[in-house]
Amino acid sequence: VKPTDDIDQLLHEAGSRWRARQPAAPEPDVARMRRAATTISAVPLGRLLVGFGTAAVILVLLIVSLPNRGDPARPATSPSGPLATNAALSPGPTQVAPKGPLTWFETVRLSEDRRTVHLTFTGGAPYSADNPCSVDYAASAEVVGSVLEVAIWEVDHPDRAVLPPGAGCPAIGYARELDVQLPQPFTGYEVHDLAGYVHFLSRPDNLAQLQLPEEWLLRSEETLSESPTGRWRQTYSPHEDPPGGGRPGALDFIQAFNAPAYVEGTFEQPAVEVNGSAARLWTSPEDGELVLVWRLGTDGLALVANEQDFSLDELIALAETARLPDAIDPEPSVSPDASISPQPSASPAVPSASPSSDGLPAHLADLDWRTVTQPFTGPLGSQVLGLFRNEGGNIVAWGPEQEVGDGGYAMVSFWHSRDGDEWREVKLGDWGQFIRATDVANSAAGVVAVGSLEDEAMIWWSPDAESWQQATVTPASGWSRTSIAAVAANEQGFLAVGRQRRSMAAWFSADGRSWRQVGGDLGAGTLHDVTVLPDGRFVAVGVDESRRDWDAASWTASADGSEWRSRESNRAVAGPNDELLLRVWPYRGGLLALANHHDTEERISCQGPCIDDSWRLYTSTDGSRWQEAAEIPEAGRPNAPLELWEYSAIVAWGEGLLAVGAGTDWQVRLWYSADGVSWEPIGEQLLVNGEPAPGYQIDTIYALLVDGERLIVGGDLGDLDLDGFVMIGEP
Amino acid sequence: VDITLDANLVKQAPSGLAAATPEEFGSEVGPYLGKMANLAARLADGADRDDVVQEALTRAWLKRSEFDPARGSLSGWLLAITADQARKARLRRLRRKVPYVAPRREESPDQRLDVELAIHHLSPRQRLAVECLYFAGLSVLETAAVMRCSEGTVKSTLADARKALRPRLELRP
Numbered sequence: 051v052k053p054t055d056d057i058d059q060l061l062h063e064a065g066s067r068w069r070a071r072q073p074a075a076p077e078p079d080v081a082r083m084r085r086a087a088t089t090i091s092a093v094p095l096g097r098l099l100v101g102f103g104t105a106a107v108i109l110v111l112l113i114v115s116l117p118n119r120g121d122p123a124r125p126a127t128s129p130s131g132p133l134a135t136n137a138a139l140s141p142g143p144t145q146v147a148p149k150g151p152l153t154w155f156e157t158v159r160l161s162e163d164r165r166t167v168h169l170t171f172t173g174g175a176p177y178s179a180d181n182p183c184s185v186d187y188a189a190s191a192e193v194v195g196s197v198l199e200v201a202i203w204e205v206d207h208p209d210r211a212v213l214p215p216g217a218g219c220p221a222i223g224y225a226r227e228l229d230v231q232l233p234q235p236f237t238g239y240e241v242h243d244l245a246g247y248v249h250f251l252s253r254p255d256n257l258a259q260l261q262l263p264e265e266w267l268l269r270s271e272e273t274l275s276e277s278p279t280g281r282w283r284q285t286y287s288p289h290e291d292p293p294g295g296g297r298p299g300a301l302d303f304i305q306a307f308n309a310p311a312y313v314e315g316t317f318e319q320p321a322v323e324v325n326g327s328a329a330r331l332w333t334s335p336e337d338g339e340l341v342l343v344w345r346l347g348t349d350g351l352a353l354v355a356n357e358q359d360f361s362l363d364e365l366i367a368l369a370e371t372a373r374l375p376d377a378i379d380p381e382p383s384v385s386p387d388a389s390i391s392p393q394p395s396a397s398p399a400v401p402s403a404s405p406s407s408d409g410l411p412a413h414l415a416d417l418d419w420r421t422v423t424q425p426f427t428g429p430l431g432s433q434v435l436g437l438f439r440n441e442g443g444n445i446v447a448w449g450p451e452q453e454v455g456d457g458g459y460a461m462v463s464f465w466h467s468r469d470g471d472e473w474r475e476v477k478l479g480d481w482g483q484f485i486r487a488t489d490v491a492n493s494a495a496g497v498v499a500v501g502s503l504e505d506e507a508m509i510w511w512s513p514d515a516e517s518w519q520q521a522t523v524t525p526a527s528g529w530s531r532t533s534i535a536a537v538a539a540n541e542q543g544f545l546a547v548g549r550q551r552r553s554m555a556a557w558f559s560a561d562g563r564s565w566r567q568v569g570g571d572l573g574a575g576t577l578h579d580v581t582v583l584p585d586g587r588f589v590a591v592g593v594d595e596s597r598r599d600w601d602a603a604s605w606t607a608s609a610d611g612s613e614w615r616s617r618e619s620n621r622a623v624a625g626p627n628d629e630l631l632l633r634v635w636p637y638r639g640g641l642l643a644l645a646n647h648h649d650t651e652e653r654i655s656c657q658g659p660c661i662d663d664s665w666r667l668y669t670s671t672d673g674s675r676w677q678e679a680a681e682i683p684e685a686g687r688p689n690a691p692l693e694l695w696e697y698s699a700i701v702a703w704g705e706g707l708l709a710v711g712a713g714t715d716w717q718v719r720l721w722y723s724a725d726g727v728s729w730e731p732i733g734e735q736l737l738v739n740g741e742p743a744p745g746y747q748i749d750t751i752y753a754l755l756v757d758g759e760r761l762i763v764g765g766d767l768g769d770l771d772l773d774g775f776v777m778i779g780e781p
Numbered sequence: 782v783d784i785t786l787d788a789n790l791v792k793q794a795p796s797g798l799a800a801a802t803p804e805e806f807g808s809e810v811g812p813y814l815g816k817m818a819n820l821a822a823r824l825a826d827g828a829d830r831d832d833v834v835q836e837a838l839t840r841a842w843l844k845r846s847e848f849d850p851a852r853g854s855l856s857g858w859l860l861a862i863t864a865d866q867a868r869k870a871r872l873r874r875l876r877r878k879v880p881y882v883a884p885r886r887e888e889s890p891d892q893r894l895d896v897e898l899a900i901h902h903l904s905p906r907q908r909l910a911v912e913c914l915y916f917a918g919l920s921v922l923e924t925a926a927v928m929r930c931s932e933g934t935v936k937s938t939l940a941d942a943r944k945a946l947r948p949r950l951e952l953r954p
Contacts (some may be wrong), residue, residue, distance in 0.1 A: 057943045057950055064896040065915035075818035076831040078807030083842040317800050317844065695869065773905060 088355040099624055153187060153202045154245035155228075156275055164235035167191045171202060173226040174219075183219035198236050201244035202228060226398060227756035240280070246601065248274050248280035248307075258305050258346055261371035262286055263504040266301060279309040295354040296339035302354040309351030309678055315341030322362075324369045331362065342369055349374070414708075414720060415733035417761060417779030424464065425475055425737060426774030427767075432463060434764025434774045435697075437755035438492045445470055445757065446515045447764050447776055448490050448499070451477070462499065464488040464515045470762055470778045478510060478518050479503075493539035498562045500534040500546045509546060511562035523557060523565040538580040542609045547577035547590045554592055554603060556580075558611030568607070569614040575603050578632045581641070585609070589673030591631035591643055602645055606673045609708040615674070629666070635726075637702040642726035643668045643676065644694055665694055667727055692721050692729040699754040701762060710736070710751045710763045718751065720761070720779075739767060739775060798855070799846040806842050813856045817863045819917040820927070821870075828870035836870075839864040857926025860919060864927045899949040900942075907942035910935055 155171040167189075174185030186205040187684045191198055191715055213219070241249040252272040265288040274281035285292055286301045295302030304311055315332025316339065322331045329344035338357040342365050343350065351372055426432050426447075430536060435449040452460035461479040478499060479485035485508075487501040497515040502508055508531040509521040523529060534548040534554065541559040543569075555571035577592035586609035594603035605616045633644040645666045668676040691713050700709045706724040715739040717735035738750070753764035760780040767773045798809060810817075812835065821833035841848075841862050848858050900911050906928070913924040913933070925935045 057947055058948055061896065061911065061915040061946075065918065068916050069819055070919055072819060072822060075814035076834055078803075078810060078814070078838050080803040080807050081833045081841050082835055083803040083806065319872070697872070767905065 080355045085614050086261045090099065104143065122739045126538075150480055150643060152245040153598075154203060154243050154247055154276075155200070155202055158241050158243075158249050158251070160236060160251060164237065165232045167198070167230040167232060167236075169202060169228045169230070171225070171226050171228075172223045175222070175224055176226075177205075177210075179207065179209055180211050182213045184210070187226060187228060189228040189230045191232055191236075193232070193234070193236055193238075196238040196240065198238060198241045199231075199244060200230070200241055206605050238559075243453070245597070246278055247276055248278065248638075249275065250280055250282060254280065254282055254307070256286075256307070256375055257282060258303075258349065258351060258372045258374050260286075260303060260368060262301070262368065265286070274304065274561040277306060277309070277312075279307050281306045281309075281311075286666065296334075296356055298338070298356045298358040300356070301359065302352075304352040304354070306350040306352075308348045309350055310345075311352035313341060313343055313352035313354065315339055315354075319362075322366060323621075324366060329369070330367070333357070333362075333365075342366065344369055346372055347374055352463075413759065414722075414761070414779075417720075417733070417781060419736055419777050419779045421737075421739040421775055422471055422473070423773065423775045425473055426776070431757070433752065433766040434465075434776055435487075435752045436490050437753040437762055437764050437776070438490070439755070439757065440466075440492055440497060440515050441494060442514050443744070444468060445513075445755070445762065446492075446497075447753070448487065448515070449764070449774060450486065450753075461485050462501070466515070470757075470760075470776065473776075488534060489536040491537040491539040491544055493541075493544070495539070495543065496558070498544045498546070498559075499536050500537045500540070500548075502533065507548070509534065509535045509557075509559075509562075509565060519563070521559065521563050521565055523567070525567075528557070528565070528567055535577060535592075536579045536590075538582050538682050540582045540586045540588070540609055542586065543611065544608060545580055545588045546588070547580045547592070549576040552595070554590075554594075554605070555613070556590060556605075556607065558607075560610075568611045571606070572605060572614065572616075575600070577605070578604065578630070579634045581634050581636050583636065583641075583673060584617055587673070589634060589641060589670075591634045593630040595627070599631065602629045602631040602643075602668070602676065604670070604673060604676060605630065631668070632696040633698070633700075635700050635702065635707065637707045637726060638705050639688065641670045641673055642700075642707065643670070644698070645698065646696070669695075669726055674697075691731065697752045699751045699765070701754050701756060703756060708754065708761075710754050710761075736763075736777065738765075738777065798848055801845065803842060806845060807838075809855070810838060810841070810859060813859050816856065816918055816923070817859060820863050820913065820919065821861055821867045823912045823917050824864055824867035825870045828867070828873070833867050833870045834863065837866040840866065853926055854922065857923050860923050861926050861929070896950065899946050902949065903942050903945055907938055907945060910938040911942050914939060 063333055076424065077157070129561070133210065137707065153171055153173055154171040157170045159168050160166065161168065169189060171187075173187055175181060175183050177184045177186035186207055187202055188205050189200065189202045190228070191200045193199075209715065239250055239252040239254060240252060243249065254711055255273060266286045267288070269285050269287045269290065269292050271282065271284040274283050282305050283295075284303045284305075285295060286303065287293075287299055291300050292300040294300060305312055306312060314330070316336070317332055318336035319331045322329050322342075324342070324344040327345060329342060331343075333339070340353075340355045340360065342353045342355075345351070351369070353365060353369055360368065428436060432451040433449040434447045437445065437447050440446050445468070447465040447467075449463060450460055451463040453621055461477050461481075462485050464476045464478065465473040466476065467473045478487070484504050485501065487499045489501075490497065490499045492498075492515075497512045498521075499510045499512075500508075503520075509523070510518045511521050512518045525629040530550070532548060532550045534546050534557075536548070537546040538546055539545075543558055544562050546557045546559075546565070548555055550567075552574050554569075554575045554577045555567065556569040556577060557565045558568045573594060573596050575593045575595040577590045579592070580588055580590040582588055583606075588605065588607040588611065590603075590605045592603045594601045603616070605614055607614050626650050628646075630646045631643050632646055635642045645668060647664045647666050666678060670676045693708060693712050698709060698711055700707055702708075703722070706722060709721040709723070709728055709729065711721065713721075713731065718738060719735050720732040721729045722732055723729045750767065751763050751765035753762075755762040755764075760778060762776055762778050764776045767775055798806070801809060817834050817837060818830055821828075821837070822830040825833045837859065841859055844862075848855065900908050903911060909928060910924055913919045913927050915923065919927065921932050921935050925932045928935060928938075930938075
């Protein structure tokens, strides 16, 4: 018998042998860090525009303008390509719907008679039928109300030469131009790029104003490109020809309309306040640049100054003088070309946006919690992913049960309980099968589970989550190359969403047993989640892959699943980077969505959707128009109190939302939010299974059920064996 | 217990970490990359080890201003973040709609022992401690940082783990 004292040595030897076989550790990916900092802090190019100018902008365009998926003839772009003008303008003057992938433009200007729209953009080589790397573009412009809507798209030429197998196009971008004629002069100033951006031809309305020292005069102003909602920059200086913003003698004042400012500096300082609300401040010891970002009403504002001109206190004091036009005393009058007169006693234009716990019953902070681990632990790994009460009055928990170590088979378990303490297990599937459930919906028509069986999409129906049957779909081949991500139920039936081949896809069933595909051609991409509005309509969210960069997709469907609508462009969630809407939650008649945000280049290097810890929150009142919820605090930010990810446990509760999750202190708590953006912790940390959650085990709660006055949460213990649990909190 | 590694942990991170550029940050974390990679490989269980490490580094970079040397070592902080990222990567992989392919287990035919198989029978916390210390090569202090417990708890957990492993790892003639 081997001496027991050698067990330690045996383990050390086994570990050493294992480590000896490991490849070398990767070098830190500095570029990835930079991209992450940029993607979290700046919309596309916000900071670059402030700090580095147009050359950098074009460089980033190069990065994000990579070839289309599956189209070898699509060239990448680069900043140094020869200038070429594409004179093949769109046929007819206007009202031409885009017929190909959209391309965003960098600048737009009108001719003197305001009837010719001149667009510049970066694209592929000028079109030539014998050049497989050339790209033809067309453009349209249409006056809609006071706005000019413009689109540039790629024209498909079936006769274009095709690259030989294995060949690629050179990564060269070309400065391209297009002109579009308007039937009538356009007298407005706002231009919407249907690729997702807003431009201003001239000074927009509703500009905020500052009370600057007398000698600081407005020297220049301009629209900032690549903004989903429009941004305007005013440069003030004592000098007639000021240097760039952030340098001594120049002050940039940036205003983003209905969106965060998307500006950041070099080294972030501890949080500061502007008019009592949280603001962010950066310094740069190297060059003295100061950047202050804050909110005024729904607009994001930023000041880019230099410490040779302003101290930190002076900069904050200056920011506190910012007023929106409707908050400014009409006397004395303000000239856009002159410094703004002091208004010493003016109050902030908007109240503080600090979190509020109004409407939050105190009893949630004092719940007594107990953990139930049986029958959720055992030789197979299990997790509690969802909780609901079925029509029979049972509490039902569901989740995967799988052999994670060697077998590779999985089943889905439904655990039933009357009181939350004693649970009875019902399995969906048999031993040896590989079944996954991605979502479950419950209604009076029964319970529907969606997922996959042996790698094929599948839907199951049960009257009570006890006995299950496979559903049928029309047409019979309907599950080919399909994945189903989510399902929701209303009074008329169930709607399941996902992906089929390369397109977003959806299926509806009135009874949960027979399904039909609905929605028609929803476009390239994947629908990741679906929920129900108070009026019964469905809202499905996901990712639209029809462009170079992947944008958030959002569809609304009628209550019977028959009619589908989507906005052609959703500026708040469009941009040159990838934005994947992964979860959506209804609350207070509106919607909160969680988006994963990352650099398009990173996604391409992943050869698929990379999901990392860069998150953004969006809100919508109708499921059609989305607005980025807030810059501070934003999910994924270092100062965000509640960590969010795609499996966060969040439910509508009262006037707001209730969540269970870990904060940046790695302690699991209950959280409440009135608006989905500002989250307040409730009470002390939850002791999962009687212990504080170890750092390794954060983000292990996936399900939350409000059951009268008590709460039930479900998840796994975060250990390597994936043991599940539920916790019950009672007054 | 690897005392040498423990002693290394006494090294405090530079106070300027919060102000470090990505390049400087990359240099500071360089000494810990090997352990981060090993930990990711052990805990991510089939996910892309290097991607877990890079995501952990990116996350650490974004959160660098939160690092407080007075509250723990830089390596412990990095390894805890790595463990969290490894866990997320593993869960995401488990929830994908593709069959799970278990990583090949180490076999020790010469000794007729299967250490890897044996540790799967440990309790979750015992196994975590074993994975961290013996396989990922972490010290007791670093393992404590990952498990968010005291060094004493790590040591007692390891002792319990060895005791539990004894019958499975004993060679019988």
